[in-house]
Amino acid sequence: MSAPSLTYQLLTVAVVVLQRQMIHNNVGSRTQWNTTYDYIVVGAGTAGSLIAGRLTENASTTVLLIEAGGPASVITDMPIESWNIETGEFDWGYYTVPQANAGQF
Numbered sequence: 001m002s003a004p005s006l007t008y009q010l011l012t013v014a015v016v017v018l019q020r021q022m023i024h025n026n027v028g029s030r031t032q033w034n035t036t037y038d039y040i041v042v043g044a045g046t047a048g049s050l051i052a053g054r055l056t057e058n059a060s061t062t063v064l065l066i067e068a069g070g071p072a073s074v075i076t077d078m079p080i081e082s083w084n085i086e087t088g089e090f091d092w093g094y095y096t097v098p099q100a101n102a103g104q105f
């Protein structure tokens with residue numbers, strides 16, 4: 001069996017990328033909100049998403065997860081693109097002091 005043509009492969013990648021971007025763009029389309037929540041988690045980053053996910057494992061618990069940033073992008077789905085998102089719209093531009101035991105490669 002021969003490999004799919006380059007055109008077919010590129011079309012497949014384009015469709016997958018488009019699908020993922022549409023999923024990202026759909027975030028925030030919710031229009032109905034509760035007036036109260038059991039928990040409010042601020043920041044839908046690594047820790048906030050994990051905590052909100054764990055809290056909602058109990059179906060009777062209501063959780064509001066607030067995120068200040070915009071929707072993710074197909075760029076943020078690709079680890080190899082991490083160098084390109086450090087100074088763009090996905091970066092708050094905060095700096096830290098030197099850490100003795102962090103950022104060591």
Ligand SMILES: Cc1cc2nc3c(=O)[nH]c(=O)nc-3n(C[C@H](O)[C@H](O)[C@H](O)COP(=O)(O)OP(=O)(O)OC[C@H]3O[C@@H](n4cnc5c(N)ncnc54)[C@H](O)[C@@H]3O)c2cc1C
Binds near residue numbers: 044047067069086
């Ligand atoms: C380019 C890059 C590559 C990395 N690669 C790796 C890796 O390969 N492996 C690894 O383990 N770690 C990696 N890290 C580190 C990892 O991403 C962070 O350590 C981790 O995401 C920190 O999680 P956090 O929940 O503390 O903060 P974040 O994930 O930064 O989440 C904080 C969230 O809070 C939101 N927020 C901030 N202020 C407010 C506000 N006032 N109201 C609402 N929301 C707010 C922010 O928009 C953000 O979404 C990488 C980091 C960078 C920058």
